[in-house]
């Protein structure tokens with residue numbers, strides 16, 4: 362399973378790298394960032410995957426979240442995958458920041474022409490971890506997942522749909538109920554078609570309501586000055602579903618914080634510690 366090194370930088374005693382490989386799932390070149398802390402030379406380390414939001418790439422969280430210093434201290438490997446396939450050549454896949462390239466929504470599209478390459482679920486949950494495990498000193502059985510906005514939706518839905526796959530779960534400003542909000546409705550109608558029942562498999566609130574559980578406490582931070590809060594994010598729906606279903610959730614409304622990486626970098630340490638508690642336990 363070959364991959365190409367695009368860049369590697371010494372960072373907090375470890376290495377922040379950016380890599381590219383030819384993906385079978387998406388049928389094209391896919392990029393990812395990987396931070397390897399200094400302890401990696403001594404043995405296999407756990408992995409924290411950070412799924413980014415709309416308009417982001419494999420570089421965004423690596424550059425803006427400020428996670429490497431504490432990850433180096435804790436001994437966590439950080440994986441930052443790109444948010445969609447690129448250069449797909451598919452009509453309608455570019456030119457709209459809410460859909461298509463840069464907006465893969467962490468699902469496998471079911472409708473043509475998007476189903477051919479928009480296979481982010483398969484890439485993130487299967488192909489990419491296999492590649493990481495084969496080429497880096499990572500213990501893939503100790504993986505956690507975290508994400509922001511569309512990536513928060515990705516983290517929550519992938520973890521809820523794949524029990525046992527991730528040991529820890531958290532999100533910043535996640536889209537918790539995509540079936541009920543414009544971002545989700547636009548993306549799902551094009552990626553999944555008009556069968557709204559099928560959409561529910563990709564909606565955290567619906568998954569929790571239908572009995573899916575994450576084995577552990579989900580940590581969610583949400584800025585109360587986030588411009589997308591009311592129309593797109595709706596964290597109260599997640600709180601309600603978790604309370605009704607007995608899913609442990611720590612939802613923190615952070616006063617004055619918006620949707621940006623200034624918010625993320627302010628609370629990233631709490632998220633790394635949350636993941637470390639589960640991932641560093643033997």
Ligand SMILES: N[C@@H](CCC(=O)N[C@@H](CS)C(=O)NCC(=O)O)C(=O)O
Pocket residue numbers: 413414415416417421425458509510511620621622
């Ligand atoms: N369309 C707007 C909003 C997009 C947006 O806020 N994206 C969030 C994720 S949903 C983000 O993380 N943007 C990248 C960044 O802040 O660097 C833009 O491109 O600035």
